[in-house]
Amino acid sequence: VRSTHGGNIWSAAERLCVRPGRIVDASASLAPTPWWLPFSLSAASVRDLRAYPDPTYRGFRQALAGLHGLDPDWFLPGNGASELFTWAARDASSLGVSLLPRPGFADYSRALACWAGQASTYGLPDDWTSSGPRPLVLSGLQVESLSDGCLWFTNPHNPTGLLWQRRSLEDLLHQHPLVIADEAFLPLVPGGEAHSLIPLVSDHPNLVVIRSLTKLYGAAGLRLGYAVAHPERLQRWAAWRDPWPVNALASALAERLLGDRRGYEAHCRSVQRWTEREGQWLKSRLMGLDGLRPMPSAANFLLLRADGDRAGSSLQPLRLALERRHHILLRDCSSFEGLGPGWLRLGYQSRRVHRRLLRALRQELPLFDAA
Numbered sequence: 001v002r003s004t005h006g007g008n009i010w011s012a013a014e015r016l017c018v019r020p021g022r023i024v025d026a027s028a029s030l031a032p033t034p035w036w037l038p039f040s041l042s043a044a045s046v047r048d049l050r051a052y053p054d055p056t057y058r059g060f061r062q063a064l065a066g067l068h069g070l071d072p073d074w075f076l077p078g079n080g081a082s083e084l085f086t087w088a089a090r091d092a093s094s095l096g097v098s099l100l101p102r103p104g105f106a107d108y109s110r111a112l113a114c115w116a117g118q119a120s121t122y123g124l125p126d127d128w129t130s131s132g133p134r135p136l137v138l139s140g141l142q143v144e145s146l147s148d149g150c151l152w153f154t155n156p157h158n159p160t161g162l163l164w165q166r167r168s169l170e171d172l173l174h175q176h177p178l179v180i181a182d183e184a185f186l187p188l189v190p191g192g193e194a195h196s197l198i199p200l201v202s203d204h205p206n207l208v209v210i211r212s213l214t215k216l217y218g219a220a221g222l223r224l225g226y227a228v229a230h231p232e233r234l235q236r237w238a239a240w241r242d243p244w245p246v247n248a249l250a251s252a253l254a255e256r257l258l259g260d261r262r263g264y265e266a267h268c269r270s271v272q273r274w275t276e277r278e279g280q281w282l283k284s285r286l287m288g289l290d291g292l293r294p295m296p297s298a299a300n301f302l303l304l305r306a307d308g309d310r311a312g313s314s315l316q317p318l319r320l321a322l323e324r325r326h327h328i329l330l331r332d333c334s335s336f337e338g339l340g341p342g343w344l345r346l347g348y349q350s351r352r353v354h355r356r357l358l359r360a361l362r363q364e365l366p367l368f369d370a371a
């Protein structure tokens, strides 16, 4: 079975017969989990556990309103960004064909398939010369007449880590009946907020921005995300879904984290410094390895490509050797249309883990060359 998602330490642990805690998961791209996060969670009271969550998530939405400067009605908390894609896809399916990026995040297709939604793909600018923001220009639309379909994009893009300029995205808002902007990784990108579309939501009823707290707080297990869009759209989504998609513990935590604006901003700055520091360090070391090329990325992950004598060959034997002998998971990119087995995605980790990864790569690459 081909993996369409990173971060599955459970099946890797079963394959390797080790405890999940022994695995280094660089196939998912999460910020470091703050040491205090489990303590914040364990502050839950019996009341938090016993009562049903507030179905309107008032406190969570108020915290978001304070953070983004919009009325609480413009926010809908979700069980991770993924849950919200499902509802965005229902709207998109009712409007016609969806345009999805190629290569792109597989969950958009999963969400559209729930509603038998039609999809076509567009190509992305493939200028890899820098990690700076660049215009998003849709290319290679499979059928040109679809240039007015519902547009989905990821900023920064997954899996490439390229950052799209807000100016270019603004233009697209005038051409598509619905635009779904996935900003799951944007708060982790240094200078990323300057390219967010959240400030444009109030003037564009056809715009939906989806954010995830999973990446920012290194808390994928909690499942926390939110949508920012016109209140009428969000009320419709809320009526479709089950009454309490976000559990009370996660919701109370989000309220505390986001309700403290200064704390939130300080956390984002510290994560962005980590992205910059670890990205630069790792790229400079990876460039010194024969047979691999790290691609420019603005995000907290990067793509590795088979290079030099190995150009065009598969990196899967290397990925499997890292998994089997070092218990390090990298993201297999075979399932990404337009990439294939000669590419791997690597989510940044701590410096200690980066050193371990580099040691493992130095050990495995020569064997892999000889294979």
Ligand SMILES: Cc1ncc(COP(=O)(O)O)c(C=O)c1O
Binding pocket: 079, 080, 081, 082, 083, 105, 154, 158, 182, 184, 211, 212, 213, 214, 215, 220, 223, 224, 225
């Ligand atoms: C681009 C992108 N958007 C959204 C998500 C899902 O985020 P969440 O964990 O909040 O559902 C992911 C997870 O891998 C992702 O890569």
